[in-house]
Amino acid sequence: xxxxxxxxxxxxxxxxxxxxxxxxxxxxxxxxxxxxxxxxxxxxxxxxxxxxxxxxxxxxxxxxxxxxxxxxxxxxxxxxxxxxxxxxxxxxxxxxxxxxxxxxxxxxxxxxxxx
Amino acid sequence: xxxxxxxxxxxxxxxxxxxxxxxxxxxxxxxxxxxxxxxxxxxxxxxxxxxxxxxxxxxxxxxxxxxxxxxxxxxxxxxxxxxxxxxxxxxxxxxxxxxxxxxxxxxxxxxxx
Numbered sequence: 656x657x658x659x660x661x662x663x664x665x666x667x668x669x670x671x672x673x674x675x676x677x678x679x680x681x682x683x684x685x686x687x688x689x690x691x692x693x694x695x696x697x698x699x700x701x702x703x704x705x706x707x708x709x710x711x712x713x714x715x716x717x718x719x720x721x722x723x724x725x726x727x728x729x730x731x732x733x734x735x736x737x738x739x740x741x742x743x744x745x746x747x748x749x750x751x752x753x754x755x756x757x758x759x760x761x762x763x764x765x766x767x768x769x770x
Numbered sequence: 771x772x773x774x775x776x777x778x779x780x781x782x783x784x785x786x787x788x789x790x791x792x793x794x795x796x797x798x799x800x801x802x803x804x805x806x807x808x809x810x811x812x813x814x815x816x817x818x819x820x821x822x823x824x825x826x827x828x829x830x831x832x833x834x835x836x837x838x839x840x841x842x843x844x845x846x847x848x849x850x851x852x853x854x855x856x857x858x859x860x861x862x863x864x865x866x867x868x869x870x871x872x873x874x875x876x877x878x879x880x881x882x883x
Contacts, residue, residue: 657815688870703870711869756802759816763813
């Protein structure tokens with residue numbers, strides 16, 4: 656158990672819909688990262704937040720957005736869903752924003768299926 | 771831009787045999803290097819990482835990896851495979867000064883009795 660929790664575990668929805676994925680980082684971790692894992696694209700970094708502020712952006716679509724709240728939990732919002740958005744979405748957390756020597760601890764993921 | 775290449779989407783070994791999973795990176799400056807393991811229906815777990823110092827890095831579960839700058843490689847090895855090692859293994863890099871990870875496509879390690 657990494658200490659990172661993600662809800663829900665599974666999500667099934669239809670094209671065009673909007674969903675919210677939730678992540679609670681490990682106690683004491685200020686940075687949260689979101690990754691998408693799909694069969695064709697592999698594991699891709701989406702976005703990073705540190706103590707409530709966006710710090711880095713990767714291959715995140717404009718239809719996707721995220722935020723980190725004062726209690727440090729984070730939400731990833733996916734809208735106008737397409738079939739191709741079906742994937743496993745991971746959240747990871749680490750202690751601080753800079754210094755890539757910090758280990759990222761991954762949650763168990765949310766499996767999103769778009770029908 | 772950085773990239774990571776893992777040679778072989780699947781590697782099969784017998785229990786007790788040597789494990790070798792290959793990883794090459796492309797970066798203008800030597801990055802930080804990581805190996806993660808993903809068991810079925812679970813998140814990723816860090817096996818080991820290289821930041822600075824000794825180029826041979828030891829990790830959990832008996833795995834180790836060697837950073838070879840001249841070959842831009844960071845291959846993962848284990849002297850004797852165990853059935854519990856069967857899982858997807860990912861090599862990842864991060865640019866020095868940044869914390870986001872770029873992952874390879876992954877190598878599924880299959881261990882037969």
